[in-house]
Amino acid sequence: MNYATFHADGTLHQRLIKGTHEIPKGAVEVDSALWLRLIQETDGVWSITTEGKITKQPLPSAPQTREDVERLRLAAYAEPVLGSDRYFAEANRMQTMGEAGWEAVRDAGIARFHEIQARYPWPESQGAQ
Template identity: 55%
Template sequence: MSKTYAVFNGDGLFQHMLFKGVHTIPKGAVEISDELSVRILQEPDSIWRIDETGAITATDPESIPPTREQIEALRLRSYADPLTGSDRYFAEAQRMQVMNEPGWEAVRAAGVARFEAIQAQYPWTSDDGAL
C-alpha cells in the first residue's frame, strides 16, 4: 500500500487524508499507518485530533458539549422556523392586534409556549456558557 498522510488544521483537527503518488504531500502532513487510515475511514463521524506530542486520537462528537453560541444558533433557527417556530405566532398576534381582530391573546400565548418549549429543547445551565 502507498504511504498515507493526514493533514490537520492549526487547532489539531483532522482535515483530510492524502496518498503519496496520488496527491502532492504538503509540508506539515503527518504520515499515518495503514491501520489508522482504515480506522479514520471506518469512523467518519469521529472527530480526529493530533496533540502536541503527535498522538492522533478520536473523539465521539456526542461527547463534546455544544457551546453557548451553538445553542443560541439552534434556538434562533428554531424560533424562526416558518412551520414550527415561535416567531410566526408573535407576528400573527401582532398583526391581529393592530387590525383589531379578536383572539390575538391566544395566538400570543401559543407563541410564548412554543418559545419556552424551544428553550427547554436547547437548554444551558449557567451564564458562563458551560452546560
C-alpha cells in the first residue's frame, strides 16, 4: 500500500510505502496507477484539492540554460528503470562475458539515449553540441 502526505498549502510533501515507512495520521492512500505517476512525472507540482482529489499543475515554463538541460539529461540517462545507462552496462557485461544478444541491448540503449535527448533539447539560443 502506498501513501502520500501533503503540506498545509496542499502541495505534495512525501510519498510513503507501508512496511517501509511509518505512515502518519492524515496520509492519503494512493492506488498503484497514481503512485507510478507520483514517482515518475516530475514535470509539475502535485497537490491535493479540498475535495481530496490529487492533481498535477504544470510547472511554469522558464528558459533553461545549457547546464539545466545537461543536469536533466544526466539524471534521465542514469535513472535505474527508464534510463539508457542500464542498457549500456548490460550490453557491456554481456559482451565481456561472451553472451549472445548484446547488440540488441546496446541498440535499445542507443534508442533510449536519443529519446532522452529529444525530450530535453538544448536551448535554441545556445545551439546543440
